[in-house]
Amino acid sequence: MFDIPEKTIFPRMTAEAPGFSVVGEHPAIDAIEVDLPMRDDPAGGLLQATEVDVVRHYTRLSTMNFDVDRGMYPLGSCTMKHNPKVNELVAADPYWADCHPLWPARYLEAHHRIMNELVEDLKELSGFDGVSLLPAAGAHGELTSVFMMKAFHEDHGHDEKQIILIPDTAHGTNPASTAMAGFKAKQIPSGPDGYLRYEDVKPFVDDTVAGIMVTNPNTLGIYEKDFRRIADLMHEHDALVYMDGANFNALMGVFQPAAIGADIMHWNLHKTFTTPHGGGGPGSGPIGFVERLAPYAPDAPDMRSIGPVKAFLGQWGMFLRTWCYIRSLGGKGLSEVSREAVLAANYIRKKLEGKLHLPYATPTLHESVFNDEGLPNEVITKDVAKRLIDFGFHPPTVYFPIMVQGAIMIEPTETEPLEEMDRFVSAVEAILEECRTAPETVKSAPHTTPVRRVDEVKAARELDLVWPGE
Numbered sequence: 001m002f003d004i005p006e007k008t009i010f011p012r013m014t015a016e017a018p019g020f021s022v023v024g025e026h027p028a029i030d031a032i033e034v035d036l037p038m039r040d041d042p043a044g045g046l047l048q049a050t051e052v053d054v055v056r057h058y059t060r061l062s063t064m065n066f067d068v069d070r071g072m073y074p075l076g077s078c079t080m081k082h083n084p085k086v087n088e089l090v091a092a093d094p095y096w097a098d099c100h101p102l103w104p105a106r107y108l109e110a111h112h113r114i115m116n117e118l119v120e121d122l123k124e125l126s127g128f129d130g131v132s133l134l135p136a137a138g139a140h141g142e143l144t145s146v147f148m149m150k151a152f153h154e155d156h157g158h159d160e161k162q163i164i165l166i167p168d169t170a171h172g173t174n175p176a177s178t179a180m181a182g183f184k185a186k187q188i189p190s191g192p193d194g195y196l197r198y199e200d201v202k203p204f205v206d207d208t209v210a211g212i213m214v215t216n217p218n219t220l221g222i223y224e225k226d227f228r229r230i231a232d233l234m235h236e237h238d239a240l241v242y243m244d245g246a247n248f249n250a251l252m253g254v255f256q257p258a259a260i261g262a263d264i265m266h267w268n269l270h271k272t273f274t275t276p277h278g279g280g281g282p283g284s285g286p287i288g289f290v291e292r293l294a295p296y297a298p299d300a301p302d303m304r305s306i307g308p309v310k311a312f313l314g315q316w317g318m319f320l321r322t323w324c325y326i327r328s329l330g331g332k333g334l335s336e337v338s339r340e341a342v343l344a345a346n347y348i349r350k351k352l353e354g355k356l357h358l359p360y361a362t363p364t365l366h367e368s369v370f371n372d373e374g375l376p377n378e379v380i381t382k383d384v385a386k387r388l389i390d391f392g393f394h395p396p397t398v399y400f401p402i403m404v405q406g407a408i409m410i411e412p413t414e415t416e417p418l419e420e421m422d423r424f425v426s427a428v429e430a431i432l433e434e435c436r437t438a439p440e441t442v443k444s445a446p447h448t449t450p451v452r453r454v455d456e457v458k459a460a461r462e463l464d465l466v467w468p469g470e
């Protein structure tokens with residue numbers, strides 16, 4: 001028998017990913033020295049499990065969940081689209097994946113080049129003068145932006161400006177960001193057609209208003225057609241206009257938010273630009289802004305900057321994936337993405353209209369919001385959503401936006417094949433038929449999952465992930 005060596009040299013992948021040229025030296029290219037993690041005595045107090053047990057446990061768990069690589073995930077407002085594997089391939093290369101922010105600057109030249117190019121791409125897509133990549137999620141982008149709005153007003157002596165207007169179609173994170181930044185949120189009702197009307201905003205605007213936060217397209221999937229007029233009104237009162245750009249998947253290469261009067265906005269890279277969501281990877285919420293807000297940006301070289309909101313480079317791996325996505329599609333490809341996303345959502349809307357109740361007849365872009373009104377035998381939204389799991393689909397977003405009672409919000413995205421969308425429509429039709437003929441089947445769904453219907457509050461509050469062992 002041979003002895004176990006104390007150190008082992010493992011070969012590394014080459015740093016030359018396809019399409020990339022390496023700038024500068026790299027400290028870890030050809031080989032890496034690894035201390036084998038061998039201990040002399042058994043770890044006390046820890047669960048004893050073999051590698052086989054552990055691998056099988058996690059593999060089994062992974063098959064119990066649902067993911068976008070398994071089927072359609074029409075979670076409205078979340079844009080759960082396919083994450084192209086080429087982006088993952090590039091991002092997995094050790095040259096990019098193993099970089100460390102404390103490496104000497106010369107090793108990070110290529111990383112900075114990619115980030116600078118991404119900044120320019122986002123500027124072009126939005127029309128904004130500046131972009132900061134630092135915020136780590138959509139809500140973090142909002143919070144960073146509201147801090148910048150506050151810094152702007154403080155710098156201009158606008159002490160009376162304490163209120164931010166937010167329509168009832170906004171994402172819940174908008175009022176939360178507002179409150180965290182020390183402003184008061186005031187809700188404005190949207191009109192009967194589901195969009196924010198100039199005349200409904202006007203009575204709320206006075207010199208105490210610091211800004212407005214408008215999700216566009218809003219959480220009903222409706223394009224805010226009064227945005228420009230509302231923005232002008234706000235500017236007349238020295239107030240700022242925040243556009244929540246989480247739904248940018250409907251707009252890429254089609255129009256620039258800066259052109260309709262937005263002063264500042266966030267993107268969700270993990271939605272629009274196919275970087276993984278949730279367990280698949282960290283979020284990333286870069287912001288774009290007009291020139292007069294630039295001094296307050298978190299990475300601005302200015303005394304008035306709000307200061308860094310994230311350490312080091314930010315979510316570097318997400319920037320790289322986004323850069324790959326933008327490079328692989330180009331401007332024309334990105335605008336096709338948005339057009340296809342809108343087409344797909346409207347295809348499903350048309351197919352389900354007259355079957356599921358549609359509370360707003362207004363045309364929609366990337367998603368449509370139905371609800372449970374008129375379902376027979378007291379079947380409710382939650383039952384339909386759970387039953388969809390049995391048909392192999394992730395449920396749509398439900399009970400959001402809160403202004404629609406029993407909302408069922410469907411966003412297929414551009415990456416769903418036509419056949420899959422047809423299968424989804426057929427599943428909804430079959431469930432609607434069951435609501436009439438076999439309502440108990442719908443009300444007790446799901447039937448095919450490892451865990452049946454759970455107490456959702458208990459599941460969230462008393463999450464128990466401990467392996468029970470033998």
Ligand SMILES: Cc1ncc(COP(=O)(O)O)c(C=O)c1O
Pocket residue numbers: 077078137138139140170171173215219244246247268283284285
């Ligand atoms: C309209 C809107 N704004 C903000 C957010 C918050 O983004 P994040 O979940 O990345 O914090 C979301 C998330 O889905 C959203 O849909």
